[in-house]
Amino acid sequence: MEKLNNNQVMKALEKLRGWSLKDGMIVKSFKFKDFKETFSAMTHIAFECEAMNHHPNWENVYNQLTIKLNTHDVGGVTQKDLELANHIEDIIRT
């Protein structure tokens, strides 16, 4: 998978509301009703990540979830990170 340059990432992020580029990762924070809702979303996301064999760096504090995506192999953002971010948006919207 090819590492995208900053311009390519910024262009792609125009279609991903709330995601930003920080330290070579695409990042978004989410807030849920409570821990149960948060962990439920994380579980759904985890299954998608397994299916894609692409995994997030994430941090959960009670009802807050921060997700950071990059591709370890290339040390940056690839199409696969954008694809996973789109799946995460779909999961959280439903």
Ligand SMILES: C[C@H](O)[C@H](O)[C@H]1CNC2=NC(N)=NC(=O)C2=N1
């Ligand atoms: C061996 C395995 O395919 C790799 O380690 C996969 C697993 N999950 C991964 N997840 C992420 N975010 N980046 C990777 O480069 C990556 N690589």
